[in-house]
Every structure is written in C-alpha cells, then in structure tokens.
Amino acid sequence: MRRTVIVFIHGLFSSGATWDKLIEHMKGTPDFENRFDTVRFTYPSPRFAWNPLRRTPDFDTLAENLRSLIVEMTEKYERIVLVTHSQGGLVAQRFLSRVLSDGRARELAKIRRIVMFACPNSGSELFLLMRKGVTPFTRNTQVRELRPLHVSVVDSQRRILRGIIQATELSDTKCPIPVVCYAGDSDNVVIPASALGIFPDGIVLPGDHFSIISPKPDGRLVTALHRELSRALNEPFPEKFVDDLPSYRRLPKDQAGGFLIEQEILGPVSIALSRRTETPFFVRGGPVEQLANVDIVVSSENTYLQMSQFFKASTSGSLRFAAAIRGTGGEILEDVANDHLTSWLRSHATYGHQVPEGTVAPTPSGALEEKGVRRIYHAAVVNPVSGTNDYTVNPLAVTRAVHNIFSLARRERAEVDGSLRSICIPLFGAGRGGMSITRSFDLIWDSLAGELEEDPSWEIHFAARRRQNFDQIYRLLQAKQSEYTQREGPKGRAADGMV
Template sequence: MHQAAVVFVHGLFSSPATWTPLQQEMSKIPGVSEEYDFLFFEYATRPVTWNPLRRMPDLDTIAESLRGFIGDLTSGYERVALVTHSQGGLVAQRYLSRMLLAGRGRELARIRRLVMFACPNNGSDLFLLARRGLIPMTRNSQERELKPLQTSVLETQRRVIDGIVRASEIADTSCPIPIVAYAGESDNVVVPSSAAGFFPETGVLPGDHFSVIRPSGPNSRIVHAVRKELSKVLVEPFPAEAYPEADIPHRRRPAHFAADVITERETVGPINVPTSTSGGDAVPFFLHGGPVEQLKDVDIVVSSENTYLQMSQFFKPSTSGSLRRAAAEKSGGGQILEDVAGDHLATWLRSHGSYGLSVPGGTVAPTPAGELSKRNVHRIYHAAIATPVPGTNNYTIDPQSIPRAVHNIFDLARQERGEHGSDFSSICFPLFGAGRGEMSVSESFELIWQSLISELAEDPSWSIHFTTRRKTIFDLLHKRLHTKKRAYDQIA
C-alpha cells in the first residue's frame, strides 16, 4: 500500500472503464505509480431500466455509497485525491456536502484535492434539450439533476463553496479542500462556463465531453494536468483545527509547531471517569504538561520505544531520550556515570535472547527509574511500538501494538506489585505513535483509551496519567478527557 490513493469517479451512463486509457498512462509515470494506488468507484447509471424491482439511484444515494467506499477502502491512506468526470463531479460534491451537513467535516481532512473534468456545475443545456425529446420517457433521477439551475445542485455547491473552498480551518461543518474544475474546449455537452461553475481554480483542456479524459499518448495535456494535480496532493498541508495543529500527524505539522513547548510542569486533575456502564468505581485521570523529566509522584512512567527496544540518545528531545537522561547517574558536570535505564534494558534484552533483534509490537520491558526515584518515580516501562523502516529514518506503527502494549503494561504492573510487595498505584502514558510514528493525537488517544477502560473495568485500583510537552496537545487532551467524563457519566 502506498501513502496516497486516487479515487476515480465516472459519469452518467458510464463505468470505471472510461478511466482505463488514463490509468494506463499514469501507471507509467514513476512519480505517480510509486506514490499512489488507483481505486475506482462504480455506481448504477443507465439510460433506462425495465426491471420493476430496480430503481435508478439518485445523487444522494450515490453520494452515500461513495462515503462508504472512501471510508472502507481508503482508511489506511494518509492522503486521498478524488478525480471525477462529468456527473462524477456532482457525486463528489454531494458527498462532501452531505458530510458537512452531518457535522463530519473533520473526517474529510485526508482528502487533499478534488479534480473535476467536464462537470456540469451549471447544468447541461444539451440534456435540457434532450429532456424535451426522448429522455423524459426514462424518468432517470440522475439525468434530472443535470438540468441547469437545479435547486439540489445549487444548494450542494453553496455548501461546498462555503464549507470547503472558502474554509480556513477544519471543524464539524468545514474542511479546506482544494477543488479544480477543468473543461473540454470543444465540449458541447458541458460548455466551459458550466464546467467552471463558481469554482475559483479552473482550466481548459483539448477535447470534447468524452475525449477530454482520453490521452493520446504520454505527452497528452490530460496526463500532464493529472500528474500536476496529484503532485500537489502529496505536499498539500493538512487543514488547521480550532485547537489547531495538535491533531495533525507529526511529519506534516507546520514549522512553527516546534515553538509550542511547555517549559515548566503543568498538571490538571483528577478528572474522575466511571469505568463501567453500571456506574462502577471512578478512576482518577491526570494530565501533565512540560518536560517528562519533571514528573514526580508517579509510580510507573511508560516510554514509547522502537521494536528493537533501543532507547533514544541522551540529547534527543523525545520521551525516550528525556527519560534515559533523567534516569542516568551523572557527575556534577553532567557526565553520564551510569546509563541506568539503557543498561538495564540491554540486560533485559540479553536475558530474553532478543538483543539486536526485533521484538513483537506491544512487548513491554521494565527497568529501574534511576535518578528519577528521587522524584518518587519507581519504574520505567519500555513499550515496543514503532517499527523502523529498513534503509530510512522512518517508522511504521501497527495499530494493534498499542492495545497489546497497554494490556502488557497492566499485566506487568500487577505482577511487580505482587512480587515486590510495593504499593504501585499510578501509571503515566505517552501518546504512543504520535511522534515519529506519525499517528494523529486523536488516533493514538482513542487506541490507548479503549484498552485503558477495558483494563480499568477489571481493576480500577489505578490512577492514570498522560504526559505531553506541547501546549496544543495538552489542551486537546484536556478537552478529550472532559468529553470522555461527560459521556461515561451519562452512560453510568
């Protein structure tokens, strides 16, 4: 699977086969074939159906089908482009409009461009004339929406212009997505003025209504146009949110995000959340902002590691590097005398026959807290979450490694509590995968949360802590914890 997908949507009385010539040319371009998977959305569209058991779906129904297609088949992609022909552009717009109307604008953030070819944004005069002849006999619900000034189409475009094209931030009813409308210069089905509609970014390509998307060779202008638009998709910034960059995957955060650092420890809590629908024991949650080495009075601090369980270097600002430095015994001048966490982790790996080898995602290894014990921190648990990509500095995350790690953390904590006779009662979690693993904050939090609630429903004797250095993430997590509390209070 590549990092991006392009979803092709065909037009009226057509099928995915209409894209075959363009697909063949695009597949020959390394910059496209190496970055994109090609997906083809198909829907029922025929001039007439004589089967009394079948109906021709209207645009609302097709748009709902497109929503399911995008949700089911593109969930693993970081970025998605929509490329449409003719009525396919109206289908895509109806999909976007219905998502905004349903308050699901945030779910559109991965869609980084809609490219429409010969879309009847202002209707089709040719179809209007045809309606006075043979077409009324078909009672085709799709064709009726191609009539100029159709109310449903105008309402869709109004919502798309306001909530997509002119949007400045992502919210329930808005999501900035670049939209480009191309016309065919000799198209008499959808004239250029209709194809442009109200969209500010437009273009004209050689061809009529159908040949405009059929390349005559690798140097065809349609090939250059699609290649150009798809290259923009890969670098198009993710939209900002009301709590802006906190939920943007790490690699795509804007440069100024680096300045959003909490330098002194902040703590909020307890936020008491019920752990079961029967109104069982409430568990206290705490949120810590600032350097992780400033934590105190937390029994177990969890560090997110790679699957080789190799900690970050002392100078790295990551949770792993910060904990390694904080746990180390140092001289008065700052020289590392004993790498407590790093050395004990290496010993654990050797004792388990894993030194220099990758361990399964979700594996958890304990080490002493070293100098952090002076701040009443007793143990550091190292969770294998991120898998290095060979030959690069990148990492991938298996989402299932996160719930496995949460389960193993609680198992190990209960085991150590029993073996050592300690009174461990608090665990502090980072946001697994939301750093170099490039998960969004929301995705990481939800994966951790579901596993936490499952564990705490069985054993509510713990207090749970989260830690982050970023102010925007701190504010986002604060909001999420209160939202969870209200939701669980209502259920209980």
C-alpha cells in the first residue's frame, strides 16, 4: 500500500466526479501512480432544496463527516494531502477549525499539505446575487455561507491563521500545516482576491472557476499539483509529533528533531543548473562552531543587524562566539564579528535603525579563519515583532538576501584573489521566523537557481543543526537533482514524459 493519500473535496452543486479528468491525467505519470492513493470526499450539494423531508447538510455537519474520513485515513496512511475545489476549501477549513477548537490539533499531524483551488475565502459576490434573485437558493444552507465575510467563515479562518498558518510546533491547539491557494485568472465566480484570501501562499493560474482544475495543453495545472504533492512528501512532521508515533515508527532521540552534536556532511549532490557545468551541493549538520573549509558562512540576522548574544542557542549567537578571539581562560578578547558588523552599520546605515530587508553585510571570520572560513556574511531577513520575542519573515527578504549574497561574493572574489569559491547558507526564516523547511528551501532555491545559472562556479553548502532538518534538506536536494536530470534528459534535450 502507498504511504500517502490525497483526499479530493469537491465544491457546491458538484460531486466527486468533478475530479475525474485531473485524476485520470495525473495517474498517467509514474511519480503520481507509484506514490499516492486517492480518495474522494463526496457530500450532498443539490442545486435546489425543494424536498421538505430532505435536509441539505450545513458546513458543520460536513466538517464532522470529513473528520471521520480523516480519522480513517490517519489509521491507514503515514501522510495525508487535502486538495479542494471551490466550496470544498471552506468545508476543509471548517473541519480544521472544529478540530482546533476541540483541543485535538494532534489529530491533524499527518496532514502535510492543503491545496485549495478557487476557494471563496472572502465569499462570492456572484452567489450573493443568485441568492437575492432565486428563492430556492435561500433554503440551501451551503449557499448562505458563500456570501462575502460570512461570520462563521471568518471565525474559522482566524482560528486557522493562529493554529495552523502561524504555528511552529504541535500542541493540543496548534499544528503547522502548509496551505496553498490557487486562483483562476478569469474566474468571475470567485475572483482571485477572494481565492487568495488571508493565506500567505497564493498563485494565479489560467482558467475560470471550473477549468482551473481541468488539465490543459500548457500543463501548468498538472505541474503545479505535482510540485505541491512533491512538497507534501518531503514536508517534515511537526517536531513533537515523533514522540506520538508508534514504537516501530519512532526514531532515536538524536534523530527525532534533536540537535546533532558532531559535524556531519552529506554530498556532493551535483545539479546541472547551467549547461556549462554542474554545481556541487552539500548539507552540513551539527554545531555552527565546527564549520570548516567553507569560504563564506552566512548568518541569518534581524533587520536591525544585531547579532544574538553568545549564550543564545541560535546560528547568529553561535557564529558570534565561534568568531571571537578568546584568551587562555576562555575570556572574550575581541568580539570580531559583532564589532565589525557594528562598524559596518555606522558607515553604511543608521545604527539602531532597521536596514532594508535582504541587506547583506560582510565581516571577517575571526577565530574561524584557522578552520578555513574566510568571511561571514550577515543577511537581514527576520523582522522583530515589537514588544515580543517573535519574528516575521517576508518571503521577498529571503530571495533578495540570496541575490545580495552572490553579488557581494562576486565582488569580493574579484577584489581579493579570485579564490572565494564556497558558500554556506542557512535556511532563512525556518527557525524563529516560523517558516517550514520546505518553504524556506523553495524560496532560497528560486533565487539560487538563477544566480548559479549565470555563474555556476560556486560550491553551495546548506547548514542545519537538527537531524530532522539535515535529512530533510538532503532529500530536497536529491529531488531537485532528479527534477533537473529529467528536465534536461540525455544530451541536454527535454526529457520525455515531463509535463
């Protein structure tokens, strides 16, 4: 039996048959056929409610129905993906909201991605007009909740925003699950602004309300869904979930999201981002202070470019301590990285004020130079939330930081002796910023691929301190290697069968 199941949820006035064309098309691809089972969640959604003896189920009833199906799928599969169309997205949201409000968020841990197509997250003006003009629609409880800013829909989304989108670990009331919304560019039933709604990850595809889930010759729908399903396979489980797994599925503590105590290296994973040559990628796990033989090490900083204190268990604090010159008794004689970063701020910005997101500042590597580390680059990525210990991350800050890292590295390589070659990059925003490993990796890759296509002469290292993240990055790199190999095919031609 396959380990992952996709639960397809249809919309208003529809049935499970709405997915026929898409599922049939997807089954023709090996990546889909060999990895996923499919289940259709079907529920009554009649166009007219004439029969006084027959009740059209409301969203709360549908949510409980879906909940029982998910419990059944949880017992059979390791991972679950929800794929919804139109109103089906609101049904899924009501299900999530009710589970969160019951304090049973741990039940959601196996759901590793939710993909919503043309979901009326902010309502549908068209159905609002239909309700005003056609009396039988007023008896349909499902249609009522499609009007803009319906209170029960808004309440569900607020709970999901706190308990799922902004969650960073598993608890009774929180469970981090990636949610992605797709909108149709010519959809007049659910306009793109409503389909994207409050959710941070949104994409517009060609199509109207119904054709958005029908495969087209351009292949964009199938490519998008393949991408989301691949991410679901690689999305790590919430950290505390590993302890709740049955004993035969439980990993040793040092592999269950715990910190690696010694430096480990995986690679190279060679990927042909340029037709001229392949770029080698490595994953480095373990304490930051054990990094060695990497020319440039990048530190993720806040937008004030203030490094963490020595005693903080963060990459920034660890690098600051590792770069410091210490006396025989361990005392700090020279706080190299922090002192030079402060000097850079005073000469290039305004000390005490925020710098633009994505700004990158270079400093010497201090004591790390003895280990072959020549420069430390400080990338301003996370925004501190005033009055709290929390941070937010703008996805654009990640892509800008990657671009600025390479711009600075190329300039310094030309100015020094041309020998700078390797760069070690952390997963920006995947710590206190709250981003998932996959989301951070994808953002970095989007910018990284463009830089290396133009200049493939670099060697790239990814840094991770936890075993779970270390293994996850390696799997993501392997997936990219397979993707680019298939894309190029033999002798640089496009590979057959790719959509």
